[in-house]
Amino acid sequence: MTSIPWDQSGERNPLRALTPDELRRRTSMKWRTHPADVLPLWVAEMDVPLAGAVVRAVTGAMELGDTGYPVGTAYAEALAAFAAKRWGWDDLAVERTAIVPDVMLGVVEMLKLVTGPGDPVIVNPPVYPPFYQFVTHLDRRVVEAPLGPDLRIDLGVLEEEFRRAVSGGGRAAFLLCSPHNPTGTVHTAEELAAVAALAERYGVRVVADEIHAPVVTAPDARFVPYLSVPGAERGLSLMSASKGWNLAGLKAALAVAGPGAADDLARMPEEVGHGPSHVGVLAHTAALRDGTAWLDAVLAGLDENRRLLTGLLAERLPGVVHRPGEATYLAWLDCRALGLGDDPAEVFLDCGRVALSSGIPFGDGGAGHVRLNLATSPEILTEAVRRMASALERSAGDVGRRRGDA
Numbered sequence: 071m072t073s074i075p076w077d078q079s080g081e082r083n084p085l086r087a088l089t090p091d092e093l094r095r096r097t098s099m100k101w102r103t104h105p106a107d108v109l110p111l112w113v114a115e116m117d118v119p120l121a122g123a124v125v126r127a128v129t130g131a132m133e134l135g136d137t138g139y140p141v142g143t144a145y146a147e148a149l150a151a152f153a154a155k156r157w158g159w160d161d162l163a164v165e166r167t168a169i170v171p172d173v174m175l176g177v178v179e180m181l182k183l184v185t186g187p188g189d190p191v192i193v194n195p196p197v198y199p200p201f202y203q204f205v206t207h208l209d210r211r212v213v214e215a216p217l218g219p220d221l222r223i224d225l226g227v228l229e230e231e232f233r234r235a236v237s238g239g240g241r242a243a244f245l246l247c248s249p250h251n252p253t254g255t256v257h258t259a260e261e262l263a264a265v266a267a268l269a270e271r272y273g274v275r276v277v278a279d280e281i282h283a284p285v286v287t288a289p290d291a292r293f294v295p296y297l298s299v300p301g302a303e304r305g306l307s308l309m310s311a312s313k314g315w316n317l318a319g320l321k322a323a324l325a326v327a328g329p330g331a332a333d334d335l336a337r338m339p340e341e342v343g344h345g346p347s348h349v350g351v352l353a354h355t356a357a358l359r360d361g362t363a364w365l366d367a368v369l370a371g372l373d374e375n376r377r378l379l380t381g382l383l384a385e386r387l388p389g390v391v392h393r394p395g396e397a398t399y400l401a402w403l404d405c406r407a408l409g410l411g412d413d414p415a416e417v418f419l420d421c422g423r424v425a426l427s428s429g430i431p432f433g434d435g436g437a438g439h440v441r442l443n444l445a446t447s448p449e450i451l452t453e454a455v456r457r458m459a460s461a462l463e464r465s466a467g468d469v470g471r472r473r474g475d476a
Contacts, residue, residue: 081367084118085375086447093117098319100443103425109454110425112415114251116316116399116445118368123360124315127352140169140348146324148358149309156284156362159298166327168338171345173281173323174200176308177245178208179342180325183334184275184306185210185243190235192244192274194223195433196402198251201279202433205245213242216434221253221393221402225264232272244269246278248296249286252402252432252441254395256286259294266301275331276305281323282398284314284365287372291396303330313398314365315357316445322350368445372399375444375451382452386459399445402429406438408462415440422461424454 094101100115131137146167153159170176181191187209193201195214205212215231218224228244235242246265249256257265269276278296286293297305310323323346327335357365376394379401383390391404403426405414415428418440429439444451 081363083371083374084364084368085116085371085445087119088117088447090450104419108419108423108425109450109457111443111446111451111454112425112427112441114313114398114400114443114445115318116368117447117450118316118445120317121315121357121361121364123356123364124317124353127356128320128349131349131352136348136352138348139344140322140346140351143167145169145322145351145355145358148355149324149326152284152358152362153295157293157295157298159295161298162295162326163329166329166332166335168325168335169343169346169351170308170323170325171342172321173279173308173310173312174204175345176323176325177277177279178204179338180277180306180308180334181205181208181210181243181245183337184277185241189240190242192228192231192235192242193433194228194247194250196252196429196435196439197247197433198279199431199433201245201247202431210243214434217250217253217255221250221255223257223261223265225261225268228265229268229272232268232274235274236272241275242273243275243277246276246296248278248280249282249293249395249397251282251398252400252427252429253393254287254398254400254402256288256291256293256396259299262294262296263299263301266296266299266305270301270304276302278305278307280307280309282313283309284311285369285372285399286397287369287376287399288394288396289373293397297326297328303328306331306334311354311357311361314368315354315361317350317353317357320347320350320353322346322354372444375399375446375448376401378448378451379442379444379455382455386455387462399443401442401444403440403442404438405440410438410462410465412437414438417465418458418461420461421464422457424457424461 146164150162190213305328307326389407415426427441429436
């Protein structure tokens with residue numbers, strides 16, 4: 071399998087294009103959840119203007135009044151072409167795809183196909199909190215197989231949980247996060263093949279959330295689609311242009327089945343395909359087909375921010391442990407040595423006016439951690455770390471004063 075790495079030249083860095091005043095005019099969750107004096111580096115939205123190809127597609131649809139229901143395979147064809155060029159994956163079969171409203175709702179529909187009420191769904195914490203929320207709401211049982219100390223899949227732990235999950239003769243699924251959120255780990259072909267072998271040995275069905283697949287920020291890392299590895303024929307994957315092109319508000323994703331899961335996907339109710347936005351499908355299709363130069367510019371900017379954050383933390387917050395991720399635009403920060411308790415995000419918000427994601431909802435291994443969104447300007451990122459350092463100093467001062475009063 072050969073692939074074309076992202077190009078570090080071309081368009082100007084979209085992360086440098088918007089000012090804080092322009093960003094605060096936005097009405098989505100990132101910029102409106104907290105007061106105006108808070109720097110929001112939490113939820114996974116990027117501080118970028120949209121790719122020109124996306125703007126043209128959406129504007130053209132508005133001009134035509136093309137706002138009906140989605141139909142056709144253009145989105146899947148665009149993804150297949152992108153996958154072949156980007157990841158060297160030539161086996162994404164358009165006939166084994168289906169449009170779903172978004173990745174997490176697609177996960178729900180895939181889990182409905184391969185598990186029943188009360189069945190276990192294995193996850194690798196610390197992991198994206200909606201994995202817990204959606205699985206529980208679906209009346210499935212979350213089982214944790216924590217990542218190892220190196221923040222990679224612990225195959226021994228995973229095998230043990232697979233064995234336990236099917237020991238009573240029931241069905242089970244493994245909800246794989248690839249690339250991993252929040253750690254930014256890019257699973258290797260060898261790791262994924264080992265996962266597939268374990269899944270086949272124990273009869274566990276793999277559903278892969280691959281929403282961050284286009285966002286590999288380390289130039290020497292390579293995303294490997296789960297369905298491309300040997301033994302993954304019965305797997306199911308969810309993919310989208312949402313994270314790569316900042317399209318969360320334009321709902322559309324694709325469910326992709328391996329050859330051995332085609333019959334499962336065919337059982338998905340037709341009405342599920344009515345849920346995505348037609349305009350969203352047009353936007354995602356345009357992004358995958360014509361927005362790669364813009365994506366490459368974002369990836370180069372994210373790589374710069376990744377290195378910038380490493381330097382800022384070493385200078386201002388040396389007690390924070392940070393293993394720079396290879397993918398996503400999220401940084402997983404171990405703040406346990408700072409003495410801020412299980413929820414340092416609360417201290418950074420209250421004392422520093424920086425909003426980060428608390429690590430606690432990410433499950434086992436999340437306490438004492440925060441997740442920071444790198445997809446902003448270097449100036450905002452620098453100011454955020456400055457505020458975090460000030461919050462630590464202020465918190466230490468408050469503790470000292472309380473001790474003096476005791």
